[in-house]
Amino acid sequence: MARQMDFSGYDPGPYYDEMFDAAGVPRPGCRMLYEKIISLPPGEVLARQAAAEQALYDMGITFTVYGHEDGTEKIFPFDIIPRVIESAQWNALERGLAQRIAALNLFIADVYGKGRIMADGVVPRAVVESSSGYFPACVGLAPPRGVWCHITGTDLVRDEGGRFLVLEDNLRCPSGVSYVLANRRILKRAFPQVFEAIDIRPVDDYAPLLLDMLHAIAPAGSSRPTAALLTPGVFNAAYFEHTFLAQQAGIELVEGRDLVVADGYVHMRTTRGLKRVDVLYRRVGEDFLDPMVFRPDSLLGVPGIMEVYKAGRVAMANAPGTGVADDKVVYAYVPRMIRYYLGEEPLLDNVETFLCWEDKARRHVLANLDTMVVKAAAESGGYGMLVGPAATPGEREAFAAKIEANPRNYIAQPTVGLSRTPVIVGDRFEGRHVDLRPYVLYGEDIRVIPGGLTRVALKKGSLVVNSSQGGGSKDTWVLGGPAA
Amino acid sequence: MLSRVAEAIYWMSRYLERAENIARFIDVNWHLTLDAPGARTEQWTPLVRAMGDWDLFQEKGVSQDRDGVIRFLAFDPSSPNSIVSCLSRARDNARTIREIIPTEMWEQINVFYHLARNASGDSRAILANPYQFCDEVKRRDLTISGIAGDAMSHDEAWDFLRLGKLLERADKTSRILDVKYFILLPHPTDVGSNLDYVQWAALLKAISALEAYRRRHGRIQPDRIAEFLLLDHDFPRSVLACLLRAQQCLHAITGTQVGYFSNPAEKRLGHLCGDLAYKGVDEVFACGLHEFTDGLQTRMNLVDEACYATFFATFPAIDAAGQQ
Numbered sequence: 015m016a017r018q019m020d021f022s023g024y025d026p027g028p029y030y031d032e033m034f035d036a037a038g039v040p041r042p043g044c045r046m047l048y049e050k051i052i053s054l055p056p057g058e059v060l061a062r063q064a065a066a067e068q069a070l071y072d073m074g075i076t077f078t079v080y081g082h083e084d085g086t087e088k089i090f091p092f093d094i095i096p097r098v099i100e101s102a103q104w105n106a107l108e109r110g111l112a113q114r115i116a117a118l119n120l121f122i123a124d125v126y127g128k129g130r131i132m133a134d135g136v137v138p139r140a141v142v143e144s145s146s147g148y149f150p151a152c153v154g155l156a157p158p159r160g161v162w163c164h165i166t167g168t169d170l171v172r173d174e175g176g177r178f179l180v181l182e183d184n185l186r187c188p189s190g191v192s193y194v195l196a197n198r199r200i201l202k203r204a205f206p207q208v209f210e211a212i213d214i215r216p217v218d219d220y221a222p223l224l225l226d227m228l229h230a231i232a233p234a235g236s237s238r239p240t241a242a243l244l245t246p247g248v249f250n251a252a253y254f255e256h257t258f259l260a261q262q263a264g265i266e267l268v269e270g271r272d273l274v275v276a277d278g279y280v281h282m283r284t285t286r287g288l289k290r291v292d293v294l295y296r297r298v299g300e301d302f303l304d305p306m307v308f309r310p311d312s313l314l315g316v317p318g319i320m321e322v323y324k325a326g327r328v329a330m331a332n333a334p335g336t337g338v339a340d341d342k343v344v345y346a347y348v349p350r351m352i353r354y355y356l357g358e359e360p361l362l363d364n365v366e367t368f369l370c371w372e373d374k375a376r377r378h379v380l381a382n383l384d385t386m387v388v389k390a391a392a393e394s395g396g397y398g399m400l401v402g403p404a405a406t407p408g409e410r411e412a413f414a415a416k417i418e419a420n421p422r423n424y425i426a427q428p429t430v431g432l433s434r435t436p437v438i439v440g441d442r443f444e445g446r447h448v449d450l451r452p453y454v455l456y457g458e459d460i461r462v463i464p465g466g467l468t469r470v471a472l473k474k475g476s477l478v479v480n481s482s483q484g485g486g487s488k489d490t491w492v493l494g495g496p497a498a
Numbered sequence: 499m500l501s502r503v504a505e506a507i508y509w510m511s512r513y514l515e516r517a518e519n520i521a522r523f524i525d526v527n528w529h530l531t532l533d534a535p536g537a538r539t540e541q542w543t544p545l546v547r548a549m550g551d552w553d554l555f556q557e558k559g560v561s562q563d564r565d566g567v568i569r570f571l572a573f574d575p576s577s578p579n580s581i582v583s584c585l586s587r588a589r590d591n592a593r594t595i596r597e598i599i600p601t602e603m604w605e606q607i608n609v610f611y612h613l614a615r616n617a618s619g620d621s622r623a624i625l626a627n628p629y630q631f632c633d634e635v636k637r638r639d640l641t642i643s644g645i646a647g648d649a650m651s652h653d654e655a656w657d658f659l660r661l662g663k664l665l666e667r668a669d670k671t672s673r674i675l676d677v678k679y680f681i682l683l684p685h686p687t688d689v690g691s692n693l694d695y696v697q698w699a700a701l702l703k704a705i706s707a708l709e710a711y712r713r714r715h716g717r718i719q720p721d722r723i724a725e726f727l728l729l730d731h732d733f734p735r736s737v738l739a740c741l742l743r744a745q746q747c748l749h750a751i752t753g754t755q756v757g758y759f760s761n762p763a764e765k766r767l768g769h770l771c772g773d774l775a776y777k778g779v780d781e782v783f784a785c786g787l788h789e790f791t792d793g794l795q796t797r798m799n800l801v802d803e804a805c806y807a808t809f810f811a812t813f814p815a816i817d818a819a820g821q822q
Binding site: 071072073074243248253257258260261264265266267268269271272282283284285 | 499500501502503504590593594595596597598601604605608609612654658751809
């Protein structure tokens with residue numbers, strides 16, 4: 015006999031729990047969901063979880079398990095219990111994100127333009143120019159509308175007090191938004207009655223907004239611009255997302271070999287000859303974009319495309335060079351950028367960050383490694399990091415040596431006790447740590463998609479939510495109410 | 499549309515059609531063996547010969563009995579024309595054109611592939627009774643065709659999809675006639691016998707042609723059957739009907755009027771359609787049925803090659819421009 019799944023015995027622990035307050039009472043926005051879950055007959059929660067997993071499998075949102083040459087495939091772990099964000103909290107978050115993106119965009123334009131912020135000593139020139147995402151070849155570029163970071167995914171966490179903090183900015187080719195859309199589709203099947211009963215802000219307009227943004231940045235004079243998504247190809251880990259977004263936005267999915275520069279424009283090779291492309295949603299990194307400007311050995315890019323871009327005859331999102339603001343050292347300066355460019359106080363705080371290239375900060379970090387999270391400045395995906403409290407003395411020692419050897423490459427942050435939310439573990443609920451990656455589009459104006467990807471560290475006690483490190487995802491519900 | 503995309507659609511469609519036809523091949527042979535019980539040895543190797551995979555089959559040393567042949571044709575991932583290989587490649591192609599094909603179609607192909615792959619992991623029940631599996635494969639491919647017809651715009655992508663499907667089907671219908679050719683009747687007196695009749699009927703049934711044939715020609719007669727499967731204008735699996743429809747797709751793609759040609763693919767296919775359209779079945783038999791279908795298959799391969807050169811290969815002129 016299947017067990018009735020309720021929340022008896024569920025322990026929110028010393029963390030901020032997304033569903034329950036400290037006394038174990040469901041938060042107001044979660045009440046309806048809570049009641050729905052406990053009203054389900056025995057076995058039903060697990061049946062719906064299984065149905066959701068099967069649906070993801072059938073939709074082909076899978077990856078091939080490494081080491082299984084016979085083609086064994088798995089879905090990315092997914093938990094059907096949604097994470098709920100209340101309207102007022104979201105509105106504050108949205109304003110903070112819009113402010114941050116506006117400042118970051120001005121920063122990138124400045125870095126490749128006049129360099130005022132460096133001349134004024136607000137951000138050290140050495141930091142900017144040593145960022146692995148800084149490309150001298152991009153100096154002097156002038157993207158349409160002055161917009162550089164068209165698509166951003168900002169990683170947010172919540173500390174023990176429930177306060178949202180920015181953990182990092184992803185301005186290169188942030189992935190994951192396809193899971194936001196797929197997760198929502200699945201959840202509508204899993205909990206249709208809850209969707210009927212409460213006002214959950216839709217995310218389905220992401221693809222049309224993406225298309226509007228791409229059209230908005232098209233070179234002047236293209237009345238019906240042709241947009242395409244440039245993918246590295248079928249072996250890329252995010253290929254599913256590339257196909258999905260191209261399909262949803264109704265644009266062509268192209269690889270470098272489908273494109274050619276001729277007569278000063280970028281064209282696709284079609285069955286009827288060449289066809290001009292006006293806008294590229296670029297999911298190929300700068301390194302590989304144009305072998306004539308960046309890595310000469312790249313086979314994924316399009317020779318000569320940067321010349322066309324400079325001439326303003328093709329637009330790209332994101333603009334080449336935006337990765338400079340992806341650097342985790344540069345991240346530490348974002349609050350200062352907001353004050354510098356906008357004359358405003360940041361609405362969203364960073365996690366307190368120590369820059370190891372500053373002597374005093376480095377000494378502090380090395381003395382407190384057991385309480386800190388240390389990250390390599392240019393890495394992502396949960397690679398190249400040390401979670402101090404979870405590491406062995408030997409691991410900490412080895413990491414300390416790396417920091418000493420290359421201080422510019424490391425930042426450290428106090429370990430944040432990330433908020434938790436219930437996930438299904440066996441036939442019960444347990445709290446697991448989560449973060450949140452909302453997606454922001456910047457074309458004519460800045461649009462924050464309500465919700466985002468909630469990533470969850472499925473390993474008990476783990477603070478690392480990256481899918482490459484055993485993380486899963488959840489649907490994120492932003493409740494309706496007066497808009498921001 | 500992109501040349502790469504056009505090629506992916508064309509091959510996705512060909513592989514799906516191929517998988518369906520292999521299921522039909524297995525099905526026809528299965529029924530033949532049921533109808534010829536007793537001392538007669540089951541004949542399964544003719545299937546492999548008709549598919550043109552005889553060399554590979556021998557090389558791999560597969561046992562020549564029913565289990566060996568069905569496993570080879572349906573489940574062997576190292577045989578490029580097995581059902582599971584075809585579906586794997588159809589899916590690989592579909593994956594690269596997700597933005598072109600309807601979501602429902604992708605999901606069907608994905609689920610279809612997993613079904614075949616799971617079946618190949620535990621094939622004992624299917625080897626004992628392949629009917630259900632073959633039927634499932636047929637139905638699933640028909641479903642996908644239905645989605646294509648009703649959920650895709652009938653634009654250039656659709657024409658490439660149809661072109662691939664029709665050329666593949668024409669090839670396989672010509673080969674299914676070969677199954678009958680390769681099956682040796684135990685004794686010359688069996689020709690024209692009840693058994694002969696049963697075999698021809700099974701063959702027609704396998705390609706869903708028995709009822710249509712009956713309405714058209716009534717009695718089971720080998721020459722009429724050959725005529726029906728090769729030269730009929732209306733039956734959608736006859737070689738000529740497939741090629742004429744493929745020709746329409748080809749001309750829809752290029753915009754060239756039928757009767758004219760603007761590239762080698764149109765020229766070769768036009769020739770072939772003309773030859774078949776004005777051929778009498780007596781001429782086919784005069785040439786020898788097997789020899790005739792063999793020649794047909796060679797010419798259809800040339801059409802495929804011409805399609806590749808015309809639409810899918812990168813244009814040399816463009817490459818020159820790219821090097822400026």
